[in-house]
Amino acid sequence: MTEAAARRAPTRAPEQDPGARGGVRRSSVRGQVLDALRAALVDGDLAPGEVYSAPALGERFGVSATPVREAMQQLALEGAVEVVPNRGFRVARRGARELGELAEVRALIEVPVMLRLARSVPAGRWEALRPLAEATVAAAAAGDRARYADADRAFHRALLGLSGNGQLVQVADDLHRRSQWPLVTGPVHARRADLVADAAEHTALLDALVVGDLGVVQSLVREHFAGS
Template sequence: MARPPHLALPSFARWTSVREEVTAVLRGAIVSGEMRPGELYSASSLAEQFGISATPVREAMLDLVKQGLVEVVRNRGFKVTEISEADLDHITRIRQLLEPTAAAEAVPHVAADELAALRGLASAIVDAAAEGNLVSYINADREFHLRLLRAGGNHRLVGIVDDLRAQTRLYGLSALVASGRLVDSAQEHVEMCDLIAAGDARKLRKLMDTHLGHTRREWAGREAE
């Protein structure tokens, strides 16, 4: 079997929860477009890149199969699940209906320590954007948004949003890195933290709606409407 293209993946030699970390990184690679539909990926080849055994990688891939992100190709490996442009439009619209309102409702419930954690994640997002590390960018972005929504206390909504985020595809991120524009989008997370600190739920809701609009325009490789 032909070897898959080399991916910019980190080593997990010293990580403790390997299966979960591999799952998170592979999910980020799928969402960011590092791993594309049509390419075959084997657990052994990915494990070699990670610097670990194939077992946790295979387990991680099977977790992603259950989540609908990859499919098993019998006797060959795994491939990323295809998602249509219409599906991606629908996913984004649902997120825009849910997340801005939920984020605004969470504002009065964000404690000082949670805000500090969100600021740390916002900084990590900006750093990853500046470095062009798309997998780290996606994973820090995911944790930021889910952590904010968890403050609202609606865990069912958090689970729904997490599933929707995993189905999103952001194939335009590489071009934004090349142009230096991804840092501008990343900076919106810092602005969100400032609005939370100010208790301005109305402006946060508006910014979140604008932010999510990027998922089917600039971040997807489309021209802004």
């Protein structure tokens, strides 16, 4: 497990607090495990094509197999893993074609919405998203893929959230999460460079939205998805 993933791993704690109503403690542990597994997928600690058992992962994260199994079932629904009967869960392999298809669908959804919003949203509302764009830059500079993945989705959710269409935001976020697995292969420095370039597009897009430069906005949003 990488150092970054270890920091996100759940701390060992009872999974059920007899004094807590509704199994609150267990639900909390399951959520922590889900977050840790998602981070491990993005970081590459869980490799595409490999099979992992719930007991083994539970030992790694310091919890029992139950919350791991429940979290993995959620990841199976999201398409990140598949169930292997009597063995565990296999991390999904994604080729360039599938990742390209996801980018195409995201562009079909997000590009028209972004262009419409660029014509109608006041500059001040765009500027309020500056901290989210800066969070992607900081994560990229640190080379922290899991933190970047979270910051990247948060930025896009906030942009699309200005449409007022909650269903659109949910669908787009699900597609975005799926497009983040598996991680890009290659040397660490090259991967960090990709993140830095992607984050720079966020800040450039925000700058164009604030000043209302529709030509630059259109160019940037199309380029952003072409490079996804």
